Amino acid sequence: MDNFKAHLNKFIAVTDEEYVSISSFFEVLKVKKKQSLMLEGEVCRNMYFVVEGCLRKYFINEKGVEHTTQFAIENWWITDTFAYERQIQTDFNIQSVEKSTILVIDFKNHELLLEKHPLMEKYFRIIYQRAYAASERKLRYLTEYSREELYVHFSTLYPWFIQRIPQYLIASFLGFTPEYLSEIKAKLRS
Numbered sequence: 001m002d003n004f005k006a007h008l009n010k011f012i013a014v015t016d017e018e019y020v021s022i023s024s025f026f027e028v029l030k031v032k033k034k035q036s037l038m039l040e041g042e043v044c045r046n047m048y049f050v051v052e053g054c055l056r057k058y059f060i061n062e063k064g065v066e067h068t069t070q071f072a073i074e075n076w077w078i079t080d081t082f083a084y085e086r087q088i089q090t091d092f093n094i095q096s097v098e099k100s101t102i103l104v105i106d107f108k109n110h111e112l113l114l115e116k117h118p119l120m121e122k123y124f125r126i127i128y129q130r131a132y133a134a135s136e137r138k139l140r141y142l143t144e145y146s147r148e149e150l151y152v153h154f155s156t157l158y159p160w161f162i163q164r165i166p167q168y169l170i171a172s173f174l175g176f177t178p179e180y181l182s183e184i185k186a187k188l189r190s
Contacts, residue, residue, distance in 0.1 A: 021116065053097070057070040059093065
């Protein structure tokens with residue numbers, strides 16, 4: 001949990017006393033590799049903060065193909081924001097990619113946290129702004145870059161993902177088949 005305090009202090013100043021109160025709104029959860037945290041069709045009740053490990057958000061299309069839309073590693077948040085804010089059924093799944101330690105906050109506790117600690121409003125505003133900006137950039141890269149350029153850009157910007165996340169999940173995130181990603185990697189090596 002000390003990692004969470006250090007993370008918060010990058011955006012807002014939190015005293016030890018405030019941190020004890022803030023952390024009381026969260027549940028610490030240890031999850032196994034490939035454990036499901038949220039399934040399509042369920043009401044999205046939780047937001048997840050990754051203390052250690054990696055989670056992913058994905059959907060399964062009508063052909064049964066998984067499409068990863070987001071990863072969350074240490075100090076990143078993940079949820080279906082649209083469904084969470086409205087407390088409705090989600091169109092996504094959230095699953096652990098690695099054995100992970102996460103902080104979980106449900107919608108009710110999130111609202112209580114914001115009431116008790118208005119400074120957290122600023123924190124979440126900054127987090128949402130950054131997430132929105134990242135989403136805008138991803139959309140631009142997906143439309144502007146060739147598939148090879150997209151992989152090169154992604155692997156240059158996030159080299160730790162290439163080393164730590166299975167290739168089939170990276171392919172799913174970039175909109176490729178694993179076989180096509182292998183072809184790109186082979187072409188780049190030659």
